[in-house]
Amino acid sequence: MLDLRRIDYGSLNARQKENFNFQKLSAVLAxxxxxxxxxxxxxxxxxFIAQHIDGDTFLRVQLKGRLTFDAKYKHKGLYIAFPYSDDWYLFPHDELLATVLSETDTMTGTRSWDDNGLYHFGHLSVQLLELLAPFRLTGDTVGVV
Structure with missing residues (x-):
């Protein structure tokens, strides 16, 4: 008899979490x-690459554990995917970065962004959730921390 038990996401190592999240997001994108x-x-x-059934649409995707902007991703045509609450978000990095920089004061003036070109959000404000709304995918993120 096959003994299937749900895993404890928190007990996974970083690579296992990335594999887990890739599988979860792949199911949502399907x-x-x-x-x-x-x-x-x-x-x-x-x-990873996401190919649409239309045969013409290909997305180059960077998978993250939270909303992240990184200067090294600029001008590469990348999409960023991350889980938050019970949803997944998939957004064009450069487009949303420009919006966040112009419409919020969250990142500008921080050492993380100004000195290192990297900023991530552990918690999403109401304003950020509104900016992310067009990029929200509903899906099963059970186990994602």
Missing amino acids: DFGYVTMRLTDDWGGAD
Whole structure:
């Protein structure tokens, strides 16, 4: 008899969490007509490629555990995917970065962004959730911390 038990996400190591999140997001993207192809090595910053059933749409996606902006992703045509609450978000990095920089004062003036070109959000404000609304995918994030 097969003994299936749900895993404790918190007990996974970083690589296992990334694999887990890739599988969860792939299932959500399937509902939107995408198949995913995991890359063995980051390709231009992408962790995986999402191909739409239309045969013309390909997304290069970087998978994150939280909302993240990174200067090294600029001008690469990357999408960033991350879980938050019971949803997934998938957004074009450069487009949302420009919006966040122009419409909020969250990142500008911080050492993290100004000195290192990296900023991530553990908690999303109402303003950020409104900016992210067009990029929200509903889906199962059970186990994602």
